Amino acid sequence: MNSVSKGSDMANSYLSDETITRCESGSKEEKVKLSKDVTSAWSDIDTFAAAIRSGKTSWEEISPDDMDIRLKWAGLLHRRKRTPGKFMMRLKVPNGIVTSEQMRFYGESVEGFEEDVGVVDITTRQNIQLRGVTVEAASTIIAGLHALNQTSFHSALDNVRNIVGSPLAGISPTEILNTIPLTTKINDMLIRSPDGTFGNPRFANLPRKFNIALSGGDDDFSHCNINDLGFHACKSSEGELGFNLDVGGYMSIKRVAESVPLNLWVPEESVVKICESVLTVFRDEGERKNRQKARLMWLIEEYGVEKFTERILEEAGGKEEGGFKDRQEHVIRENYVRQEILGVHAQDEERSRVGLHIPTGRLTRYSCKAIADLADKYSDGEIRLTVCQNIILPNVSNSDLIALEADVNLIDNVDFSAGLIEGNVVSCTGAQFCGLAMVETKANARRVSARLEELVTVPKAVRMHWTGCPNSCGQAQCGDIGLMGAPARKEIDGKKVAVPGVNIFVGGKIGENPFLQLEPRIKGVPLDGEEVVDVLAEILVKDFGAVRR
Numbered sequence: 430m431n432s433v434s435k436g437s438d439m440a441n442s443y444l445s446d447e448t449i450t451r452c453e454s455g456s457k458e459e460k461v462k463l464s465k466d467v468t469s470a471w472s473d474i475d476t477f478a479a480a481i482r483s484g485k486t487s488w489e490e491i492s493p494d495d496m497d498i499r500l501k502w503a504g505l506l507h508r509r510k511r512t513p514g515k516f517m518m519r520l521k522v523p524n525g526i527v528t529s530e531q532m533r534f535y536g537e538s539v540e541g542f543e544e545d546v547g548v549v550d551i552t553t554r555q556n557i558q559l560r561g562v563t564v565e566a567a568s569t570i571i572a573g574l575h576a577l578n579q580t581s582f583h584s585a586l587d588n589v590r591n592i593v594g595s596p597l598a599g600i601s602p603t604e605i606l607n608t609i610p611l612t613t614k615i616n617d618m619l620i621r622s623p624d625g626t627f628g629n630p631r632f633a634n635l636p637r638k639f640n641i642a643l644s645g646g647d648d649d650f651s652h653c654n655i656n657d658l659g660f661h662a663c664k665s666s667e668g669e670l671g672f673n674l675d676v677g678g679y680m681s682i683k684r685v686a687e688s689v690p691l692n693l694w695v696p697e698e699s700v701v702k703i704c705e706s707v708l709t710v711f712r713d714e715g716e717r718k719n720r721q722k723a724r725l726m727w728l729i730e731e732y733g734v735e736k737f738t739e740r741i742l743e744e745a746g747g748k749e750e751g752g753f754k755d756r757q758e759h760v761i762r763e764n765y766v767r768q769e770i771l772g773v774h775a776q777d778e779e780r781s782r783v784g785l786h787i788p789t790g791r792l793t794r795y796s797c798k799a800i801a802d803l804a805d806k807y808s809d810g811e812i813r814l815t816v817c818q819n820i821i822l823p824n825v826s827n828s829d830l831i832a833l834e835a836d837v838n839l840i841d842n843v844d845f846s847a848g849l850i851e852g853n854v855v856s857c858t859g860a861q862f863c864g865l866a867m868v869e870t871k872a873n874a875r876r877v878s879a880r881l882e883e884l885v886t887v888p889k890a891v892r893m894h895w896t897g898c899p900n901s902c903g904q905a906q907c908g909d910i911g912l913m914g915a916p917a918r919k920e921i922d923g924k925k926v927a928v929p930g931v932n933i934f935v936g937g938k939i940g941e942n943p944f945l946q947l948e949p950r951i952k953g954v955p956l957d958g959e960e961v962v963d964v965l966a967e968i969l970v971k972d973f974g975a976v977r978r
């Protein structure tokens with residue numbers, strides 16, 4: 430498997446001759462990936478930056494294969510269509526744990542850029558993206574991240590995306606297992622080279638992106654069902670800690686698939702091993718030609734669930750060897766109620782965790798600094814990101830809560846409390862920066878949710894997920910209400926004209942017993958003006974017990 434004969438470099442040495450042959454006749458992306466070492470992106474960025482700084486070249490002269498594809502290996506996604514010459518830099522933040530120092534650094538990193546382009550986003554994978562980044566700035570930012578024990582490597586192109594864990598890990602009274610040490614170990618296995626530095630080519634060239642999520646308790650804040658690997662915490666019948674494993678969940682234009690359960694329970698100490706094993710099988714056997722069929726689910730279906738389980742156990746050294754067992758029964762506790770993230774909640778007798786609302790996950794250079802200051806003052810410098818694009822400050826002394834609220838109220842775009850509609854909006858990037866978007870999302874999400882708060886009151890939180898196109902980065906199918914960018918028509922001056930619109934999904938569920946709503950209830954609702962607001966208000970009244978104000 431580790432033959433080096435065809436691959437002329439370290440990265441390709443992890444691909445077998447057979448895989449390299451398949452890549453050679455594979456998709457355009459496979460050829461671009463194969464034509465230069467994975468590790469090149471990690472050093473090219475310094476070379477390009479130095480050349481631009483010294484005036485020897487400009488970003489326009491960098492080859493599009495490097496600029497638009499290979500630099501993604503370093504977490505740099507060129508926004509050629511929306512902000513030419515500027516990157517979005519995606520980081521890796523396992524389990525969404527950020528220090529105040531790192532948060533301050535994010536804000537400082539975008540300081541030199543134009544104000545509306547140089548922003549920072551919390552993503553739907555509990556992660557951070559910096560925007561407006563130029564080639565010259567990128568290499569300095571990467572060095573700064575590395576000095577803070579963080580990286581942007583391995584966050585885009587065909588590798589494992591941010592490892593999602595429970596945002597209440599270690600502080601939830603109902604937790605079965607703390608996901609933080611495990612998300613860190615998986616992340617380290619993936620991105621650190623044997624000498625501990627960032628960048629390890631071993632799983633950097635997969636057939637396609639790969640998502641891993643670990644859930645530490647019944648709430649499943651991590652959305653295991655839409656990840657390629659979803660680990661659900663569950664004690665074995667002997668009381669050992671571990672996880673039942675679900676596989677193959679994903680969303681795309683071509684297909685949205687809920688993960689399928691394996692008859693497999695993984696002890697805590699074999700989690701990294703089973704990740705390595707699945708990734709090895711996926712890397713070596715996954716589809717390399719048709720990118721629409723290159724997600725893990727297609728390989729599982731080729732094998733059949735049982736044979737796939739046998740194959741990954743074989744790769745992991747055997748069932749007994751790793752302490753693996755058949756799937757263990759997990760009974761959800763009686764009167765289970767999913768815990769709330771936003772707001773103030775008891776952590777222990779003296780301390781609280783405080784969930785702060787960040788509208789659509791958008792942070793400015795100012796709010797990054799202000800949040801870092803809050804964390805230093807109130808939460809031992811710790812900040813936790815959530816897949817709902819909000820933050821949690823843990824460990825806040827109960828006697829500090831009033832002062833914290835007063836401080837938060839001074840910060841723009843950070844809310845101590847938010848409405849049941851506005852507080853539960855999730856939104857993908859949309860047309861402001863994303864070249865694939867059919868519509869603008871974040872601004873619309875804010876405008877529409879604010880209007881809805883004016884029009885109706887709802888008895889409980891309603892989760893609205895906005896996504897600018899069917900790739901569903903904003904996970905529309907999971908939302909109580911999902912809005913997906915789509916074509917629409919509107920009568921203007923007596924004529925029907927094409928306008929940006931949304932398809933509206935109703936009834937997705939998260940947590941235990943999740944449900945993906947695959948079919949939109951209403952299609953092609955124009956996004957500008959009041960029509961979309963009226964349609965949503967009607968849905969809120971009919972399906973969610975809303976009352977008109």
Ligand code: SRM
Binds near residue numbers: 550724
């Ligand atoms: Fe995504 C592609 C943004 C979570 C499915 N996604 C993209 C690109 C890179 C397209 C592009 O080049 O412009 C978007 C970058 C826009 C930008 O400038 O930010 C993009 N995806 C995002 C983020 C930032 C949305 C957000 O605002 O939070 C999320 C970043 C997560 C992270 O930190 O890594 C994001 N994307 C998701 C999710 C949700 C999840 O992981 O839970 C999904 C569905 C789950 C999945 O992947 O199975 C998702 N994104 C996609 C797809 C469809 C994948 C496929 O198999 O076809 C694409 C298209 C692609 O990869 O070719 C895509």
Ligand code: SF4
Binds near residue numbers: 858859866897
């Ligand atoms: Fe871009 Fe579409 Fe993903 Fe939104 S859902 S970030 S528009 S690719």
